[in-house]
Amino acid sequence: MSVTTATKSPFTAEQEAVLLRWKNEYPYPNMGLVEALRSVQDWNRRMTPECVARVAEIFELPFNRVWGVATFFPTFTQWKTGRKRVGLCHGLSCWLAGSDKMEKRLEETLGVPEKTCTADGEYSWESMECLGACEQGPALLVNDRLVGAATEETVAKLKESK
Amino acid sequence: MTKILTKHFDEPKLHELETYKRLDGYKGLEKALTLAPAEVTAEVLKSNLRGLGGAGFPTGAKWGTVPPVDKVPGPRYVVVNADESEPGCFKDRVLLTRAPHQLIEGLLIAAHAIGAKEAFIFVRGEYQNQYDIIEKAVKEAEAAGYTKHAKLMLMRGAGAYISGLDTALLETMEGKKAWPRQPPPFPTVAGLMAKPTVVNNVETLSMLPFILREGGEAFAKIGSAKNGGTVVFSVSGHVEKPGIYEVPMGSKLRDVLTLAGGVRKGHTLKCVIPGGTSMPPLMEKDLDLALDFDQIRAAGTFLGAGGMIVLDETADAVAVAHNIERFLTHESCGQCTPCREGSYWNEEILERMLHGKGTPEDVPNMTRIGENITGKVICALGDTVGMVTRAYIQRFPEDFKKRISDGQKS
Numbered sequence: 001m002s003v004t005t006a007t008k009s010p011f012t013a014e015q016e017a018v019l020l021r022w023k024n025e026y027p028y029p030n031m032g033l034v035e036a037l038r039s040v041q042d043w044n045r046r047m048t049p050e051c052v053a054r055v056a057e058i059f060e061l062p063f064n065r066v067w068g069v070a071t072f073f074p075t076f077t078q079w080k081t082g083r084k085r086v087g088l089c090h091g092l093s094c095w096l097a098g099s100d101k102m103e104k105r106l107e108e109t110l111g112v113p114e115k116t117c118t119a120d121g122e123y124s125w126e127s128m129e130c131l132g133a134c135e136q137g138p139a140l141l142v143n144d145r146l147v148g149a150a151t152e153e154t155v156a157k158l159k160e161s162k
Numbered sequence: 163m164t165k166i167l168t169k170h171f172d173e174p175k176l177h178e179l180e181t182y183k184r185l186d187g188y189k190g191l192e193k194a195l196t197l198a199p200a201e202v203t204a205e206v207l208k209s210n211l212r213g214l215g216g217a218g219f220p221t222g223a224k225w226g227t228v229p230p231v232d233k234v235p236g237p238r239y240v241v242v243n244a245d246e247s248e249p250g251c252f253k254d255r256v257l258l259t260r261a262p263h264q265l266i267e268g269l270l271i272a273a274h275a276i277g278a279k280e281a282f283i284f285v286r287g288e289y290q291n292q293y294d295i296i297e298k299a300v301k302e303a304e305a306a307g308y309t310k311h312a313k314l315m316l317m318r319g320a321g322a323y324i325s326g327l328d329t330a331l332l333e334t335m336e337g338k339k340a341w342p343r344q345p346p347p348f349p350t351v352a353g354l355m356a357k358p359t360v361v362n363n364v365e366t367l368s369m370l371p372f373i374l375r376e377g378g379e380a381f382a383k384i385g386s387a388k389n390g391g392t393v394v395f396s397v398s399g400h401v402e403k404p405g406i407y408e409v410p411m412g413s414k415l416r417d418v419l420t421l422a423g424g425v426r427k428g429h430t431l432k433c434v435i436p437g438g439t440s441m442p443p444l445m446e447k448d449l450d451l452a453l454d455f456d457q458i459r460a461a462g463t464f465l466g467a468g469g470m471i472v473l474d475e476t477a478d479a480v481a482v483a484h485n486i487e488r489f490l491t492h493e494s495c496g497q498c499t500p501c502r503e504g505s506y507w508n509e510e511i512l513e514r515m516l517h518g519k520g521t522p523e524d525v526p527n528m529t530r531i532g533e534n535i536t537g538k539v540i541c542a543l544g545d546t547v548g549m550v551t552r553a554y555i556q557r558f559p560e561d562f563k564k565r566i567s568d569g570q571k572s
Contacts, residue, residue: 026315027237027280028355033337034320038287059337072339072495073320075287087288091249092439092485093398093471129323129489130249131288134398134469135405144290146255 010050015043019058033059037070045081045117047071074128080117082124086110086158087141088150091130094137102138102150103127109155123159164384166372166392167365168408171260177295179302182263188308190371194271195311202275206370208378210390215243215326215363216437216467216542218455220388227350228276228358238358240272240281240312241335242367244296245319245326247286248438249489250469253394253406254364258285258292261368262299266314268367270303271374273312276360280313284331287318323493327541328361330495341497342541363467365394386412389454393468397422400429400474412457416449418470429474433557437466439486440546442553443473463553479558480565483551484512490547500535501544507531508551515565525555525562 009016018039022032036059040051047070049063056066070076088106090099106125107113117124133139133146140150148154175181182188194202207222228238242265246254257265265283273281283300285293293316300314317335319325325334329343332354353359369391373381382390389411395418398404402423409418415434425431433443436453442463444451451461458465473482491505508531511524528551535548555562 026317028336030337031317031335031355034334035318038318038320068339069337073322075320090485091489092435092482093250093404095485096399096471096473096477128288128321129492130247130251132246132252132255132286134250134252134396134471137398141288144288146288146291 009054010048011043011054015039016058019055023059029059030061033061033066033069034073037066037073037076040070041076041081045083045085045121046078047076048078077115079115080121080124082117082122084123084158085143086123086125087128087131088125089129089131089133089137089139089141090127091134091137093134094131094139097137097149099127099138099150102140102155105152105155106150106158109159163408164392164410165408166381166384167257167261167264167368167394168406176260177262177299179263179299179306182261186375187263187371188267188306190374191267191270191274191308193374194274194370199275199277202271202374205378206275206373209369209373209381210378210385210388211366211369211373211381212389212455213363214365214369214393214467216248216464218465221362221366224350224362225272225276225360227348228360229351231277234358236357237280238276238278239354239360240269240276240278241331241354241359241361242269242281242283242364243326243328243331243361244283244285244289244292244364245331246289246364246467247323247326248440248467248469249486250396250398250435250438250471251467252396252398253468255289255292256396256406257364257368257394258289258296262296263303264368264371265296265364266299266303266308268370269314270308270312271370272360272362272367276358278312278360280315282335282354283314283316284325284335285316285318286325287320290318293318322495323489324495324541324543327543330541331361332359339495341495342543344540365467384410386410386452386454386457388456393453393465395453395468395470397470397472399435399471400426400477401472402426409453411454412452414449415444415451415453418453419449419472422470422472425472425474429476432473432475432477434473435469435471437464438469439471439489440464440542440550441466442549443557445557479554479561480512480515483554484509484516486550487512487547490543490550494543494547498539498541498544501539501547504531504535505547508547512551515562518565518567520562520565520567522566524566528552529555 022036330340532548532552
């Protein structure tokens, strides 16, 4: 990674205010970092060096320190997620309930392979580790909200719900 | 059967303060605030409450290791670990959804006991529905004046299983990679921002209102020796009625299975994972085993966080071990080499076996890899990486033998 300087913030004034709010939310500024990066992932749908450099500036931390965090957690991606980021659990219980079949259904329904955004930017899907909904497997997650079991019907409905 | 946490779960509006208060809500906190902090800890010690996040450490004893304010002045914290992500566990999700005030009351009791003026609820990011519920409940509790002695703050994780391990959770909260710390010092001495910190699981804290209201002895009486109260099992897999089931500590495995409707019709039991996929499975001969931390341990596995996965005869031990090792490879934080590399090696070997290319060296290799991980890494995830595949090899040698292609190298 070459030196990245954020001469101009990649964020809007409103977004800058949100990042500052996270910095001041907890007893110590660094405690807001993961939440701040969650906001960046929401807005930008992936982590870029430019975004992370600006977050590092705001939090007064070295770029590498923040880039390490921004590439450690599975929520943060370097590929662009869809505005609707769909997760399908393939933990043991969900796999027993047929998650591998539902992976194929998701790929067919959304028309893109795993971790690839549709051309209109609306959808992406990925297999995820245990989502804590083992009794209703294979568990389906849309933008961090559990939406019940993945079935032929619920997967088909994903594209209808706008 | 005695229930504590799920007793009022047929109340549709239990998540609202008004309903919760009508059902003796916040009486435990009111009682706690009339007691000195040390008296609250003493009551919890008497209750034999164990840490229900998986470790089973006595909660009162954990609190007792927080240095007193006159010896170590400055802030101290309580952190709720609501980062439930062990495959098979979903009871915290249900407790957060249905009884957020029970957790908040317990948290406020714990804060009083250790003198914390600030307390955190760390919720996994994928529980946004639950986060919203708990956020609303915190506002209700604040408005009702229950949070005068401790400020409550919420925080979300970012998808890493390892954040659910107490020291990795603290690193995450400090805005770092979720790399487990090597204790000592333990978090109660140097935790969040190196301040004394108690990290307790959702279920553990949710037990406190009952303990304070009814007394530690009443709680201890419900359970078995040194394992007070009840435990909430999350049951999934090949059963008729998957869901959460609260039973007294020391209940028989057979009885929990019966509650969940038994093995699905037309099939026979192969094994039961008692506490989440990190725990070696129990066999049919263990059906009369009493389920508490100590008796399960004597049977060679762990109660963990009560994530019970039932497997019938259709489950293949190699495929099951592969699913678990794949999970562990993905979730290994990469800090300790044996875990980072070993989980990947095991996954690759198991994958090869699944594709009909097993070799006679595979089982001895995986056994040796396992022996070189467990006990040689910082955290429990690494110990698991070394343990799980060996457990399946030991219990189901035939399944593994079938995957070896006639002793021929392919």
